[in-house]
Amino acid sequence: MKSLPSRTEEIELHLLLEAIYLRYHHDFRGYSVASLKRRLTQARQHFGCETFSQLQDRVLRDEGMVSRLLPYLTVQVSEMFRDPSYFRALREKVIPHLRTYPSLKVWIAGCSQGEELYSMVILFREEGLENRTIFYATDINSTALAAAEAGVYDLDRIALFTANHQKSGGKGSLSDHFTTGYGRAVIDKSLRQRVVFSDHSLASDAVFAEAHLVSCRNVLIYFTRPLQDRAVGLFQDSLVRRGFLGLGSKESLRFSEHAGDFEEFDRKERIYQRSADR
Amino acid sequence: MIAEESINESAVVIGASVGAIGALSAILPALPAGYPLPVLVVVHIPPDRDTGLPALFAARCALPVKEAEDKEPVRPGTIYFAPPNYHLLVEPDFTFALSVDDPVMYSRPALDVLFESAADAYGNGLCGVVLTGASADGARGLRAVAAAGGRALVQTPETAEGEIMPRAALDACPLARALDLGDIARELIQLPSST
Numbered sequence: 093m094k095s096l097p098s099r100t101e102e103i104e105l106h107l108l109l110e111a112i113y114l115r116y117h118h119d120f121r122g123y124s125v126a127s128l129k130r131r132l133t134q135a136r137q138h139f140g141c142e143t144f145s146q147l148q149d150r151v152l153r154d155e156g157m158v159s160r161l162l163p164y165l166t167v168q169v170s171e172m173f174r175d176p177s178y179f180r181a182l183r184e185k186v187i188p189h190l191r192t193y194p195s196l197k198v199w200i201a202g203c204s205q206g207e208e209l210y211s212m213v214i215l216f217r218e219e220g221l222e223n224r225t226i227f228y229a230t231d232i233n234s235t236a237l238a239a240a241e242a243g244v245y246d247l248d249r250i251a252l253f254t255a256n257h258q259k260s261g262g263k264g265s266l267s268d269h270f271t272t273g274y275g276r277a278v279i280d281k282s283l284r285q286r287v288v289f290s291d292h293s294l295a296s297d298a299v300f301a302e303a304h305l306v307s308c309r310n311v312l313i314y315f316t317r318p319l320q321d322r323a324v325g326l327f328q329d330s331l332v333r334r335g336f337l338g339l340g341s342k343e344s345l346r347f348s349e350h351a352g353d354f355e356e357f358d359r360k361e362r363i364y365q366r367s368a369d370r
Numbered sequence: 371m372i373a374e375e376s377i378n379e380s381a382v383v384i385g386a387s388v389g390a391i392g393a394l395s396a397i398l399p400a401l402p403a404g405y406p407l408p409v410l411v412v413v414h415i416p417p418d419r420d421t422g423l424p425a426l427f428a429a430r431c432a433l434p435v436k437e438a439e440d441k442e443p444v445r446p447g448t449i450y451f452a453p454p455n456y457h458l459l460v461e462p463d464f465t466f467a468l469s470v471d472d473p474v475m476y477s478r479p480a481l482d483v484l485f486e487s488a489a490d491a492y493g494n495g496l497c498g499v500v501l502t503g504a505s506a507d508g509a510r511g512l513r514a515v516a517a518a519g520g521r522a523l524v525q526t527p528e529t530a531e532g533e534i535m536p537r538a539a540l541d542a543c544p545l546a547r548a549l550d551l552g553d554i555a556r557e558l559i560q561l562p563s564s565t
Contacts, residue, residue, distance in 0.1 A: 094493040095518060102462060102490075124467045126459035126487040131471070169472060310470045313440045313456075320441075342453055342468050347441050 104144035105129055111148045116158050118232065119295040120165055122319030128165070135164035159235070166233045167314065170207040171252060172266070174309070175341050176259035179215055181361040182305075183261050186336050187219050190304055196225040199303040199330065201294060201323075202311035203229040206240030206279070207253075210269070211260075212307060213283045218263040222286060228301050230292035241289050243279030250277050294323040299330050306331060310340035317347060324350045328366060337364040379464070380495035381444065382407050382558060383488045385481030385511070387414040387503025389531025394427065394501070396551035397558065398449055403432040406562050409449045410438070410488065412458060412479045414503065424451050440468040452479035459487035475507040485511025494519030497561055499554060500546075501525045503535025509542035521561070522546035523554055 102125070109121045109128075120128065132144065139160075141147040151157045173179050190196055198216070200209045209229040216222040231237050245253070250270065257266040270277040292300055294311070306327045312320045327337050328350055337354065339362040345351045354364040386393050390413045401409065415421055428435040431449060438450040444464045452458035457469040457479050467487075474480035485498050485508065498515035500508040502525055516522045524540050526548045527533040540546055549557060 094490070098490055098493060098518065124459075124461060126461050126467045126490070127457075127469045127471065129490070130459070130469075130483065130487065167469075167471060169470070313468045313470070317441055340470075342440055342456055344439070 101129075101144060104148070105132065108132070108144045108148040108151065111152055112158060112161075115152055117296070118158070118162070118165075119293060122295055122316050122322070123165075123314055124316055127314055131164045135161055138164075162233050162235065166231070166236065167204065167310070170204050170310070171249070171256060172207045173211045173253065173256035173260045173262070174207065175361075176256045176261075178309070178338065178341065178361045178363075179211060179260035181358050181363060182338070183215060183219065185358055186305065186363065187215075187221065189334075189336075190221060193304060194224065196221060196305075197228065197301050197303045198225055199228045199230065199301050199306045199308075201230050201292070201300075201306060201308035201327075203231050203240050204233075204236050205245075206243055207245075208307060208309060209240060209287065210243060210279055210283055211257075213287065214257075214262075214266070214269055215260075217283070225286060227287045228290060228303070229287055230290045230300065232291070232293045232295075234291055237289050237291060241284065241287075243284065245277050245279075247272060247275050247277055294326060295319060299326055301330055302332055303330050303335060304332055305336045305338065307338040309338060310343070312343045313340060320347075321349045324348050328353050331366045333366065334368055335366045337366070338362065339364070379492055380407055380497075380562070381460075381488060381492050382409045382497045382499065382561070383412075383481075383485050383515070384409065384499040384501065385412045385484065385503070385508045385535075386501035387477070387505060387507070387532055387535055389502035390414070391423075391426070392502075392531065393525060393551055395430070397499075397501075397555045398427055398435075399430045399432070400555035401431065401433055401449075401559065404447065405433055405559070406446050408444045408446055409433070409558075410444070410452075410458065410460070410484060411449065412452045412481050412484050414477045414479075414505075414507070415454045421454075427451075438466045438468070440466060442466050452484065455479075457483040459483060460491040461487075462491055464491060475505045477505065477507050480511075481508035482511035482514075486514045489514040489518040489520060492518075492520065496520035497523065497558070499523045499525075499558075500536055500539040501551075501554075502530035502532045504532040505535060506538035506542075508535055509538040512539045512543045512546060516543050516545045523557060524548050525554065526550050 357365040
């Protein structure tokens with residue numbers, strides 16, 4: 093049984109999310125409570141507020157506050173070629189299908205600081221498809237989007253990126269795609285040329301592009317089931333017939349109301365294909 | 371009106387690091403068939419290794435054992451392991467959430483993340499257990515369990531392969547009881563009838 097202070101805190105948390113939505117139209121109301129509460133607790137401590145109600149008060153009255161709060165609300169950290177076997181499966185199983193199209197659109201939803209996006213662009217370049225593909229990189233957090241567009245990463249992360257790239261069946265060296273200096277690695281500018289960066293919320297925005305592949309990994313785990321259903325519905329509507337959807341290694345359409353609209357293409361790697369008959 | 375407390379609002383959370391398999395082997399197989407509480411387990415595992423803990427323990431336990439899945443309801447009488455490289459949390463509606471948030475004290479999954487969220491969900495229906503390990507992960511989490519009115523148990527440091535984790539938990543959580551593995555198992559077996 094929960095204590096009264098715990099219930100009160102839950103109410104305050106919901107009121108804070110409602111305030112952020114009503115005042116700034118950022119919709120976090122459908123996010124999983126446990127993860128959000130953990131990150132907002134860190135934010136509350138950082139901003140020196142005793143309660144979520146005090147944080148709410150500051151968010152409502154201080155215009156600049158919400159942009160300082162956003163980094164706590166959205167997950168910032170990813171890796172290039174995270175879960176290398178996913179990218180290997182894309183390379184070996186999905187790319188052969190994509191080769192049959194004269195032009196391609198790929199949507200990386202929740203791109204954070206660009207790690208997943210550039211993994212995808214590099215993969216398509218290595219497979220000779222980059223020149224006929226447009227990549228859409230979206231995130232709810234415009235600061236993360238700006239970081240993604242800049243494509244600058246701490247040098248100490250590159251070793252892991254390189255190991256991941258090799259395991260994913262990478263051709264050539266990952267370092268070919270970076271310039272290094274001053275403790276940082278900067279992504280090759282040409283990798284951005286076919287990318288469109290766009291502010292987009294899976295919680296409130298509409299269908300985006302007519303994509304042959306949507307990759308949205310480790311984003312749905314932060315959503316409640318109704319919000320997951322909304323997002324998957326968006327992906328379904330955004331995909332061409334027989335288009336592909338890639339999810340995170342612990343995500344699944346099993347509980348989704350849209351499960352019947354997709355076929356499992358690679359169960360282990362959580363790659364789905366939109367059914368032909370819809 | 372406060373809702374009648376039900377069996378669904380009680381659980382056990384267990385965390386371990388170095389020496390985990392030995393310690394858990396003294397506890398999980400001891401839980402009898404028909405044990406009513408869910409048991410949620412976090413073990414520190416290197417990110418790229420899937421040690422197959424659920425399969426290992428499924429072969430030795432009377433209870434069903436599985437890896438926790440995102441959005442899955444927490445079921446009574448089942449042992450759940452956090453997946454490698456994902457934090458495991460419990461939602462207020464007693465379903466699981468997974469997270470790729472930053473490691474806590476270099477670990478993902480972290481005891482603190484599971485214990486704190488489970489304390490929020492279960493309140494005084496929770497029993498937290500910190501076993502052998504080599505970091506201070508779990509100390510803050512166990513304190514949250516005790517603060518919510520739950521029970522806090524710690525493996526006696528002298529019997530732990532890794533002393534640091536139990537010592538940190540005892541330091542952070544004066545209400546915790548230090549027990550050897552056999553006594554922890556007995557305590558957990560008696561737990562459902564003592565709440």
